[in-house]
Amino acid sequence: MKVTDHIEQAKSTLFSVEVLPPLKGQNINSLFGTMDKLMEFAPSFVDVTYHREEYVYRDAGNGLLEKRTVRKRPGTVGICAALKHRYSIDPVPHIICGGFNTEETENALIDLNFLGIDNVLVLRGDPIRSEGRFKPDPNGHSYAIELLDQVVDMNNGTYLDPELKNTDSTNFCVGVAGYPEKHYEAPNLSSDLRYLKKKVENGADYIVTQMFFDNEAYFNFVDLCRENDIHVPIIPGLKPLTGKRQLVSLPQNFYVNLPEEFVENIEQAKTKEEVREVGIDWCIRQCKELMERGAPVLHFYSMGRSAAIEEVARAIF
Numbered sequence: 001m002k003v004t005d006h007i008e009q010a011k012s013t014l015f016s017v018e019v020l021p022p023l024k025g026q027n028i029n030s031l032f033g034t035m036d037k038l039m040e041f042a043p044s045f046v047d048v049t050y051h052r053e054e055y056v057y058r059d060a061g062n063g064l065l066e067k068r069t070v071r072k073r074p075g076t077v078g079i080c081a082a083l084k085h086r087y088s089i090d091p092v093p094h095i096i097c098g099g100f101n102t103e104e105t106e107n108a109l110i111d112l113n114f115l116g117i118d119n120v121l122v123l124r125g126d127p128i129r130s131e132g133r134f135k136p137d138p139n140g141h142s143y144a145i146e147l148l149d150q151v152v153d154m155n156n157g158t159y160l161d162p163e164l165k166n167t168d169s170t171n172f173c174v175g176v177a178g179y180p181e182k183h184y185e186a187p188n189l190s191s192d193l194r195y196l197k198k199k200v201e202n203g204a205d206y207i208v209t210q211m212f213f214d215n216e217a218y219f220n221f222v223d224l225c226r227e228n229d230i231h232v233p234i235i236p237g238l239k240p241l242t243g244k245r246q247l248v249s250l251p252q253n254f255y256v257n258l259p260e261e262f263v264e265n266i267e268q269a270k271t272k273e274e275v276r277e278v279g280i281d282w283c284i285r286q287c288k289e290l291m292e293r294g295a296p297v298l299h300f301y302s303m304g305r306s307a308a309i310e311e312v313a314r315a316i317f
């Protein structure tokens with residue numbers, strides 16, 4: 001079922017979660033263990049992230065370093081199929097531009113369609129960790145909107161090969177990313193919103209936001225979107241903070257602001273347990289307000305850990 005149908009049919013705010021594929025060489029049972037616990041809260045859909053390749057340098061033994069390309073968390077498509085089969089849940093694979101040419105993307109989308117997967121979240125992806133700038137594959141997409149256009153083309157029965165006639169179309173519901181505090185490369189929020197609007201005009205069915213810790217950022221973002229004629233559902237992304245180090249790592253990795261009161265509360269906490277409690281309480285407060293003000297879904301970033309999400313979900317659902 002499509003994410004947008006879940007939202008349309010819902011009588012109250014829905015719960016969803018984003019999970020990571022296991023590291024290469026690890027068993028899928030660790031992910032099933034996480035999902036077994038989260039199923040208590042009946043997630044409407046589960047996003048599965050995609051991780052692009054990284055460069056690693058190994059000692060070649062001759063005084064030189066050998067550069068190798070590795071994909072540390074492969075398996076997004078397979079995991080989506082496994083989740084759908086095991087839990088009868090709607091998986092939402094993340095599809096990224098980085099590292100793929102358009103034909104590889106088309107083939108991945110065909111696989112997903114054959115597997116009966118109804119949703120995709122299309123993203124540009126971040127630069128390779130050791131590179132400062134995003135570089136597209138020579139025959140790949142530079143921006144999420146180009147990838148979106150490819151999915152919309154397939155939904156209209158148009159594949160890359162112009163010779164293909166009378167083809168079966170796909171029917172993906174397509175999500176895109178939105179940034180209440182703007183994307184880190186955008187010169188300003190208006191410019192970022194202009195491109196977001198274009199993604200919606202070109203066929204995006206819904207938006208999922210980057211995590212935020214100040215609900216005003218989300219409410220302002222939704223207001224701005226509506227003023228700019230962006231009328232698709234905007235799903236808030238949430239993450240309970242669980243450790244003091246995240247005061248640095250979350251802004252560093254996700255370009256988000258942490259409100260002063262929240263930071264003070266975390267800094268004043270004396271033990272790890274207290275820090276965790278403050279983080280979880282803050283997230284519960286965020287969720288309650290978002291629900292009161294009609295957020296369609298609460299979408300949680302697990303980043304490989306679900307215990308804190310379970311505590312939040314137990315307090316609000």
Ligand code: FAD
Nearest residue numbers: 049050094123124125126143144177183185186192195210
């Ligand atoms: P785009 O929409 O392409 O935007 C990128 C930047 O370019 C923005 O600054 C935008 O304003 C600008 N821009 C957009 N279109 C144009 C244009 N036509 N011309 C000029 N400028 C333009 N990353 C992963 O690698 N894997 C994941 O699984 C993943 N999941 C995510 C899930 C969510 C909900 C979010 C919010 C992010 C996720 N990311 C993931 C991170 C994402 O890939 C990065 O934030 C990336 O830098 C931008 O992706 P985007 O789809 O927003 O890009």
